[in-house]
Amino acid sequence: MDLIPVANAEAVVAGARAGDPAALEALYRAFEAPVYNLARRICRTAEDAEDVLQETFFEVCRSIGHFRQEGSLWGWIRTIAASKALMRLRRNRYRDTDELAEDAPAPGLRRDETALRMDLEAALERLPEVSRAVVWLHDVEGYTHEEIALMMGRTTSFSKSQLARAHTRLRRWLGEEVAR
Amino acid sequence: MTAHLTLEQLLALREPGAEPGAAAAREHLDACPGCQAELDAVHQRVARLRALPALRPARDAWPAVTARIRRERRGRRVRLLGAAGLALAASLALVVTIRHDVAHPASLSATEQAIDTQKQHSAALEATIRQYDPDARPLDGRTARIAEELEDRIAGLDRELEAAELLQAQTDREARRLQLWRERVGLLDALVDVHVTRASNVGL
Numbered sequence: 321m322d323l324i325p326v327a328n329a330e331a332v333v334a335g336a337r338a339g340d341p342a343a344l345e346a347l348y349r350a351f352e353a354p355v356y357n358l359a360r361r362i363c364r365t366a367e368d369a370e371d372v373l374q375e376t377f378f379e380v381c382r383s384i385g386h387f388r389q390e391g392s393l394w395g396w397i398r399t400i401a402a403s404k405a406l407m408r409l410r411r412n413r414y415r416d417t418d419e420l421a422e423d424a425p426a427p428g429l430r431r432d433e434t435a436l437r438m439d440l441e442a443a444l445e446r447l448p449e450v451s452r453a454v455v456w457l458h459d460v461e462g463y464t465h466e467e468i469a470l471m472m473g474r475t476t477s478f479s480k481s482q483l484a485r486a487h488t489r490l491r492r493w494l495g496e497e498v499a500r
Numbered sequence: 501m502t503a504h505l506t507l508e509q510l511l512a513l514r515e516p517g518a519e520p521g522a523a524a525a526r527e528h529l530d531a532c533p534g535c536q537a538e539l540d541a542v543h544q545r546v547a548r549l550r551a552l553p554a555l556r557p558a559r560d561a562w563p564a565v566t567a568r569i570r571r572e573r574r575g576r577r578v579r580l581l582g583a584a585g586l587a588l589a590a591s592l593a594l595v596v597t598i599r600h601d602v603a604h605p606a607s608l609s610a611t612e613q614a615i616d617t618q619k620q621h622s623a624a625l626e627a628t629i630r631q632y633d634p635d636a637r638p639l640d641g642r643t644a645r646i647a648e649e650l651e652d653r654i655a656g657l658d659r660e661l662e663a664a665e666l667l668q669a670q671t672d673r674e675a676r677r678l679q680l681w682r683e684r685v686g687l688l689d690a691l692v693d694v695h696v697t698r699a700s701n702v703g704l
């Protein structure tokens with residue numbers, strides 16, 4: 321079942337399959353916000369996320385005939401969006417995942433200040449693109465490591481290690497380290 | 501297991517299914533308040549990530565999506581018309597040339613040479629546009645509309661070129677063809693500008 325409901329979903333999908341512009345626009349209006357949010361969380365800039373939004377719905381309009389209605393419509397659209405966003409990262413030659421030293425504070429801040437001043441939004445934004453994509457796809461969107469590995473063209477071990485790195489950094493930047 | 505669990509091990513405990521070493525890790529977790537606190541922190545962090553406010557686009561992308569769909573359809577039509585028109589033009593030109601050669605052997609008028617030059621420009625510009633692969637790139641709404649208009653006008657010119665081939669008087673026919681080919685080159689040049697300028701702006 322879709323987490324994002326579309327009123328009269330079956331009729332909308334049937335209309336979209338038939339190329340009805342009103343039905344295609346109804347799909348866009350229903351899923352515009354979650355697609356953009358996913359793209360924006362993965363991409364570096366708002367402009368890239370807007371391009372991904374456009375590319376996603378261009379693909380949805382072209383391929384709606386291939387959508388099998390027994391599956392989740394949002395799941396289908398979300399996978400297109402995630403693939404487009406990851407493709408955008410690859411095309412932009414994303415930063416090397418190790419470019420940011422784990423211990424490096426933000427410019428102008430001492431290490432202790434970093435934790436005090438950085439909120440979750442800023443910390444997420446600061447993660448290297450690949451780590452951010454993995455943590456978002458896994459922890460928020462609910463993709464498995466196998467699915468992420470498939471979309472990224474990498475191994476499940478890669479996905480797992482990127483997730484661990486992301487959490488290590490977030491933990492430090494947010495000042496959430498637990499004394500053990 | 502006495503050493504604390506690594507973050508990777510703690511994250512793995514959230515996964516469905518038993519991973520190698522999961523039983524020992526679970527056993528340690530049950531007895532270790534520190535690792536339990538660390539796992540709680542992971543759960544809380546994930547809950548906060550999920551609770552982040554949804555980000556919304558600053559612009560409505562739907563007009564650009566529909567413009568891109570129309571552009572793709574028109575582009576396909578322009579290519580088809582262009583290919584069919586040029587094929588027809590080529591066959592008619594062959595007939596005309598044979599007729600012309602019978603009347604004026606081994607001579608190529610200045611107008612025909614000028615038409616050939618325009619055809620070469622046209623082919624080069626089309627190759628440039630193909631190289632940028634505009635169908636695979638998003639355009640903003642305004643740029644998409646300009647590209648659409650140019651593509652429509654090129655398609656119209658191709659139809660006029662087909663009609664020009666059928667003109668009876670050779671002088672009129674050549675003059676008209678030259679004029680149309682020049683216009684075609686001008687429009688293609690503008691279309692290249694639309695795509696190339698845009699591509700340069702975004703660093704593609």
